[in-house]
Amino acid sequence: MGAYQELERIFAKLHRIGGISGIMHWDAAVMMPEKSAPERAEQLAFLHSLHHETLATKKVGEKIQAAKQRAEDLNDWQKANLRLMEHSWLHATAVDEKLVVALSKAGSECEMAWRKARGENDFKTFAKYMKKVLKLVREMAVAKAEKLKLSKYDALLDQYDSGRKSVEIDAIFSDLKKFLPGFLDKVLTRQKKKKIIPISGKFPIATQKQLGKKMMKKIGFDFAHGRLDTSHHPFCGGGPGDVRITTRYYEDNFLPSFMGVLHETGHALYEFGLPEKWRTQPVGGALGMSVHESQSLFIEMQIARSYEFCEFAAPVTAKEFKRPGKEFSAENLYNTVTCVKPGLIRVEADEVTYPAHVILRYEIEKDLISGGMEIDDLPERWSKGMRELLDVKVPNDKDGCMQDIHWTDGSFGYFPTYTLGAMTAAQLAKAMKKQLPGIMREIQRGDFKNMRKWLAENLHSHGSHYTAEELLKKSTGSALNASAFKEHLQNRYLP
Amino acid sequence: MGAYQELERIFAKLHRIGGISGIMHWDAAVMMPEKSAPERAEQLAFLHSLHHETLATKKVGEKIQAAKQRAEDLNDWQKANLRLMEHSWLHATAVDEKLVVALSKAGSECEMAWRKARGENDFKTFAKYMKKVLKLVREMAVAKAEKLKLSKYDALLDQYDSGRKSVEIDAIFSDLKKFLPGFLDKVLTRQKKKKIIPISGKFPIATQKQLGKKMMKKIGFDFAHGRLDTSHHPFCGGGPGDVRITTRYYEDNFLPSFMGVLHETGHALYEFGLPEKWRTQPVGGALGMSVHESQSLFIEMQIARSYEFCEFAAPVTAKEFKRPGKEFSAENLYNTVTCVKPGLIRVEADEVTYPAHVILRYEIEKDLISGGMEIDDLPERWSKGMRELLDVKVPNDKDGCMQDIHWTDGSFGYFPTYTLGAMTAAQLAKAMKKQLPGIMREIQRGDFKNMRKWLAENLHSHGSHYTAEELLKKSTGSALNASAFKEHLQNRYLP
Numbered sequence: 001m002g003a004y005q006e007l008e009r010i011f012a013k014l015h016r017i018g019g020i021s022g023i024m025h026w027d028a029a030v031m032m033p034e035k036s037a038p039e040r041a042e043q044l045a046f047l048h049s050l051h052h053e054t055l056a057t058k059k060v061g062e063k064i065q066a067a068k069q070r071a072e073d074l075n076d077w078q079k080a081n082l083r084l085m086e087h088s089w090l091h092a093t094a095v096d097e098k099l100v101v102a103l104s105k106a107g108s109e110c111e112m113a114w115r116k117a118r119g120e121n122d123f124k125t126f127a128k129y130m131k132k133v134l135k136l137v138r139e140m141a142v143a144k145a146e147k148l149k150l151s152k153y154d155a156l157l158d159q160y161d162s163g164r165k166s167v168e169i170d171a172i173f174s175d176l177k178k179f180l181p182g183f184l185d186k187v188l189t190r191q192k193k194k195k196i197i198p199i200s201g202k203f204p205i206a207t208q209k210q211l212g213k214k215m216m217k218k219i220g221f222d223f224a225h226g227r228l229d230t231s232h233h234p235f236c237g238g239g240p241g242d243v244r245i246t247t248r249y250y251e252d253n254f255l256p257s258f259m260g261v262l263h264e265t266g267h268a269l270y271e272f273g274l275p276e277k278w279r280t281q282p283v284g285g286a287l288g289m290s291v292h293e294s295q296s297l298f299i300e301m302q303i304a305r306s307y308e309f310c311e312f313a314a315p316v317t318a319k320e321f322k323r324p325g326k327e328f329s330a331e332n333l334y335n336t337v338t339c340v341k342p343g344l345i346r347v348e349a350d351e352v353t354y355p356a357h358v359i360l361r362y363e364i365e366k367d368l369i370s371g372g373m374e375i376d377d378l379p380e381r382w383s384k385g386m387r388e389l390l391d392v393k394v395p396n397d398k399d400g401c402m403q404d405i406h407w408t409d410g411s412f413g414y415f416p417t418y419t420l421g422a423m424t425a426a427q428l429a430k431a432m433k434k435q436l437p438g439i440m441r442e443i444q445r446g447d448f449k450n451m452r453k454w455l456a457e458n459l460h461s462h463g464s465h466y467t468a469e470e471l472l473k474k475s476t477g478s479a480l481n482a483s484a485f486k487e488h489l490q491n492r493y494l495p
Numbered sequence: 496m497g498a499y500q501e502l503e504r505i506f507a508k509l510h511r512i513g514g515i516s517g518i519m520h521w522d523a524a525v526m527m528p529e530k531s532a533p534e535r536a537e538q539l540a541f542l543h544s545l546h547h548e549t550l551a552t553k554k555v556g557e558k559i560q561a562a563k564q565r566a567e568d569l570n571d572w573q574k575a576n577l578r579l580m581e582h583s584w585l586h587a588t589a590v591d592e593k594l595v596v597a598l599s600k601a602g603s604e605c606e607m608a609w610r611k612a613r614g615e616n617d618f619k620t621f622a623k624y625m626k627k628v629l630k631l632v633r634e635m636a637v638a639k640a641e642k643l644k645l646s647k648y649d650a651l652l653d654q655y656d657s658g659r660k661s662v663e664i665d666a667i668f669s670d671l672k673k674f675l676p677g678f679l680d681k682v683l684t685r686q687k688k689k690k691i692i693p694i695s696g697k698f699p700i701a702t703q704k705q706l707g708k709k710m711m712k713k714i715g716f717d718f719a720h721g722r723l724d725t726s727h728h729p730f731c732g733g734g735p736g737d738v739r740i741t742t743r744y745y746e747d748n749f750l751p752s753f754m755g756v757l758h759e760t761g762h763a764l765y766e767f768g769l770p771e772k773w774r775t776q777p778v779g780g781a782l783g784m785s786v787h788e789s790q791s792l793f794i795e796m797q798i799a800r801s802y803e804f805c806e807f808a809a810p811v812t813a814k815e816f817k818r819p820g821k822e823f824s825a826e827n828l829y830n831t832v833t834c835v836k837p838g839l840i841r842v843e844a845d846e847v848t849y850p851a852h853v854i855l856r857y858e859i860e861k862d863l864i865s866g867g868m869e870i871d872d873l874p875e876r877w878s879k880g881m882r883e884l885l886d887v888k889v890p891n892d893k894d895g896c897m898q899d900i901h902w903t904d905g906s907f908g909y910f911p912t913y914t915l916g917a918m919t920a921a922q923l924a925k926a927m928k929k930q931l932p933g934i935m936r937e938i939q940r941g942d943f944k945n946m947r948k949w950l951a952e953n954l955h956s957h958g959s960h961y962t963a964e965e966l967l968k969k970s971t972g973s974a975l976n977a978s979a980f981k982e983h984l985q986n987r988y989l990p
Contacts, residue, residue: 242531
């Protein structure tokens with residue numbers, strides 16, 4: 001067997017371990033009895049080290065070198081696969097196992113402390129744990145930077161969004177920063193004139209579930225290869241060919257689960273559309289987090305908050321909830337789901353103010369990694385940023401710098417992917433509408449066939465054959481930039 | 496680290512793999528989308544070979560020998576643990592991996608062919624696949640017999656019920672064979688005089704579920720460490736500290752799910768009661784299948800079909816289903832759940848006729864392994880056996896020799912554990928009633944505390960510290976025999 005073929009065998013094993021972990025994680029979030037958590041933690045840790053032991057060996061490194069020397073024997077997909085194998089291997093071997101274990105421990109402890117401290121608005125305790133995590137993340141950034149020949153922050157970014165550089169993000173975010181404040185003012189002024197009828201009352205959870213499933217089927221979720229369930233934090237998980245999305249329900253407001261299900265369905269369509277032939281290999285998997293998020297936001301923001309979609313969805317929801325009134329007119333539903341309101345909390349933000357939340361976190365985490373600021377500086381910096389970006393006053397730390405889980409376990413470099421995803425989605429939607437001029441009339445009729453086909457052909461079916469940047473250029477004609485996103489906001493909020 | 500300590504580490508790893516497989520199997524039966532089966536089969540096969548690779552090595556064998564040479568350093572639990580480790584290792588290494596793979600493949604193929612052939616009553620096709628399986632099982636029996644220094648059939652028995660010998664079973668079953676036919680006649684004659692009011696109509700599945708959970712809680716099922724779900728074939732699965740039982744529901748008859756849930760709860764109580772300190776080690780696990788089945792039959796047969804339990808359960812079920820009529824009197828419920836009716840199908844048999852089904856299969860499988868009969872002889876032998884044992888005429892093969900799944904995948908040696916379990920349960924119940932004279936009055940009041948405590952102290956908490964035989968002697972004063980079972984049948988059916 002050649003070196004490349006041996007690598008395929010090893011990565012197929014990693015794929016199995018990943019698929020098993022996916023189901024075990026899903027089960028922990030959705031099905032597991034409450035007190036089975038300690039045993040599950042041991043099982044997941046075991047799978048994690050099995051993955052690490054299988055990947056981070058000298059032998060794998062040697063095989064990669066040997067395969068690279070005979071790269072002329074490989075076809076394009078195999079070459080891309082080999083590049084991704086090396087990327088995984090570099091990340092897995094960059095950091096000493098002791099540091100990985102220390103970070104994992106400090107991360108768990110910080111996350112636990114955070115849950116309590118956040119409730120009590122206790123920044124001091126939170127900071128104590130957070131400092132330990134940051135110290136270890138900085139060490140990890142140094143190690144990864146050296147191995148990957150990247151800057152420290154870019155080495156962290158690269159974990160979530162392979163190949164992404166902060167210099168690109170800086171340019172895009174500075175463009176957005178110039179645009180957003182003035183734009184937001186105008187949107188808020190215009191919005192005042194609109195009359196929105198509150199969609200209130202009780203929405204039985206069983207009906208919400210039924211409606212969610214109906215929408216999923218319409219859009220193309222394949223229930224023979226997936227499920228919808230309930231969990232505290234919504235996610236798209238499971239494994240290849242077995243895609244499991246979750247949501248949570250509020251009886252007095254159906255929109256969080258409605259929009260949440262559509263968002264996760266976007267993630268799921270991507271998973272369903274990946275090239276089956278390459279399923280067990282890295283090249284058959286999804287691109288980084290920005291692209292994955294672009295697929296959920298494509299469905300949630302570009303499609304499901306469009307006027308045309310509201311025209312399709314309003315009568316369906318009205319019928320499902322037996323509410324024939326005006327609150328469920330297409331116009332009122334549209335005004336409701338495109339309402340803009342600057343606020344403290346990122347996860348509750350609308351698509352206009354969301355980027356501000358991300359930009360703030362991005363700038364802070366870059367400075368935290370470079371050493372330009374420390375954990376103790378967080379509250380002040382946060383208040384200043386929220387005032388400047390959204391004109392919002394931060395009354396306390398729990399709804400300020402302590403609101404997110406990401407940093408607690410060391411996930412620095414993740415936040416930008418949300419907004420890069422939103423921009424990628426806008427760029428893709430613009431290209432699709434140009435290529436398929438009738439597409440929004442199809443959406444209006446509840447026909448998602450050609451939309452799905454376009455996504456599959458232009459994105460999903462390519463797996464990780466191309467880089468995110470290459471693929472975006474192929475499907476939209478240009479590299480990632482803010483213009484389609486700004487244009488989208490303009491069209492929707494200031495037509 | 497000493498050899499024994501290293502073995503504990505290796506077996507803790509095997510325990511993790513087993514726990515993960517348990518959840519993945521449960522998920523496949525209960526949650527998995529229909530078309531995810533091929534990927535799941537790969538994942539389970541991967542876990543199976545990981546388990547095998549971890550256990551069946553020369554190194555493990557050497558460590559076992561080294562640990563045995565320093566056995567004087569070990570305490571009683573460790574010694575028992577080492578004995579069980581060796582038992583696992585011997586079974587895992589006895590058979591060449593090629594034969595294991597061939598049998599697994601032939602078994603899957605035969606099982607699939609059986610599903611179709613049974614529906615079509617096509618013995619000829621079934622026999623073709625079954626012959627391949629038998630050939631390989633015979634080879635395996637030879638290999639295991641040599642390695643374990645047992646007879647061929649005993650080597651197969653030993654997989655399910657460590658240490659059990661067919662010579663003991665022969666004695667017990669021949670005792671039963673003498674007793675049962677005459678006894679059955681008398682029971683049937685007596686039964687004719689009883690008036691049983693049919694418990695018919697519709698029993699909403701949601702109510703059945705609620706009733707099942709109520710009963711489980713009463714008896715002591717810990718929902719913080721377990722679940723009840725629905726699957727096509729009921730089972731008790733999951734993993735340690737996370738016990739998941741399943742049942743199936745029929746809208747026109749609540750008793751199969753009611754009794755099924757009680758049966759699986761018996762299995763679950765055993766799992767819950769195992770010594771936590773030894774959870775990751777073989778000595779902390781359950782004893783063989785006879786003892787496990789004794790725990791389900793203890794709850795289902797000894798407790799839940801007693802008159803006292805019916806006195807407790809009748810008003811509860813009547814209230815749950817809103818049926819105040821006489822059909823739900825304690826007497827009518829008791830007469831219903833203790834009704835005896837010789838029939839063709841093992842899984843539908845009552846506790847009086849069940850042993851006949853098992854004895855027939857036991858005698859046949861012994862002869863199939865020894866070479867005393869062949870697959871082609873099955874239909875004739877089956878008809879003859881059913882006539883002699885139960886006076887039942889077998890009209891076709893699908894409800895005759897093709898009714899069970901066990902042999903299709905090579906599980907020879909499993910059947911006797913059902914009846915050995917029933918006898919163990921009777922022996923345990925007799926001992927408990929002697930030691931706790933008021934226990935059945937407690938059951939009558941729906942109080943299961945002392946019953947659970949007795950089971951925990953006398954059985955569950957010992958894990959596999961003692962052999963099944965030793966433990967039975969400790970808790971009941973005698974080795975396994977048919978007398979308590981016969982006495983139980985006499986008391987219940989011919990009082």
